[in-house]
Amino acid sequence: MPEISPSRFMIQAGWDDVPHLTEKTKKDLLNSTPPFLRDARSKGIPSLGAGAIYPIQLEEVSVKPFAIPRHWKKGYALDVGWNRTAALWGAQNPNDGVIYCYAEHYRGQAEPVIHATAIKARGAWIKGAIDPASRGRSQKDGEQLFEAYENQGLNLVPALNGVESGLYVCWEGLSLGRIKIFTTLQNFAAEYRLYRRDEHGKIIKKHDHLMDTFRYLIVNWDQIAAVQAPERYGDMGSGISDTTAGY
Template identity: 65%
Template sequence: MPAITASKYLVQAAWDDVPHLDEKTKAELLSSYPPHMRKARSQGIPSMGAGAIYPVDLDDIEVAPFAIPRFWKRAYALDVGWKCTAAIWGAEDPADGTIYLYAEHYRGHQLPVIHAQAIKARGIWIKGAIDPAARGRSQRDGEQLIADYKGQGLDLVNAVNAVESGLYEVWALLETGRLKVFSTLVNLKAEYKLYRRDEHGKIVKEFDHAMDAMRYLIATWSKIASVQVPDRTVGGGSVIADSDAGY
């Protein structure tokens, strides 16, 4: 179960968890609701109605994991905080420009050195973007926290943090099928289902660390996405493109 806080977890209850409902009753109940409310009523998934920030069904963007080709551009974005630090990695298919979110780091109550180790393990060469405020209690705190992460060897730039334009950029990619999510990103998917605005149109700022990281990644993509540079050469300057295979 994805953790919301150290003491709270996200639990979804579906009609299949209610033994007294038979299939006929479920069908009758389902037909009584409009299409946009059916998953909310039958599966416990929040309605993708006016309150949802990204009104695109998760089923339409989720894909099975696959090996990312070496020649695809990659990048990640980082949303940091004591309660939860989230990082989301993406890779771009050069054939059609589709970005695949393929990995996540999601952990709370740890020092920057611990998070940095996990991030570097996924590819120290991959460039990242970080929230400019870095969840600091003040701007000075935020700047120091960014310095702490850079001091751990992470190649970071300040993320583009224009909220509404960033949300629109992500939504446009989702709507046109150019942003996909690996099915293994359980925390990102859990947040996606609950990411919404309140009755006044304001973003509900809770359980949204992966959503913020996703927005930073897309908004800053053109500045940080890169292909891995071959890491070894031989005599005469010829390049070994794959250090594992040797050629």
């Protein structure tokens, strides 16, 4: 899946973009369409119905970005590889325990130093959970990716990677309102809508890098989540702890 960026766009079209359909016709069509296909047909938003791993409309768990208080815990998860490296950041409201996925990194065919620089720009102090398979994978000249990213100054732990149990934890969090997604995460949204199983119930391992980081983030939250320490006693800064995102 190509990265969605200011120079790359994904065009969606549905009934709402067809000028010759009347409002009554659109309403009739919508009423005769199963709920899980309505966004796909009316707005052109991909939907996978019963095959979706998370059968929850993204709009139901999405929120507009807001300034994240500095005293909230933060953490991130990382899935590495040459064709695509992805990272996902989360922050937790201490009052109700809700975790907000607020930022993403999504880029392919770049060296670890490039990815690490982008990750540290969102807070070098934040601890991350990395795909445990990175300890045995090579990106260049046999170098282990886990060590390569640690050498770039990232604070990482190998993620627990029980797939089915992790998917259940994520699904439960979304269903109960314990996990929310910022509407600005366009690459996350694109993968979420395509994340599915085949006719045999197996997960389709394609365009799922951020979905893997999502699972690592939620399952390993207690191991990575922490509050940013003040630079000096009594200094809580400007309130902006991620200068890249602006909040």
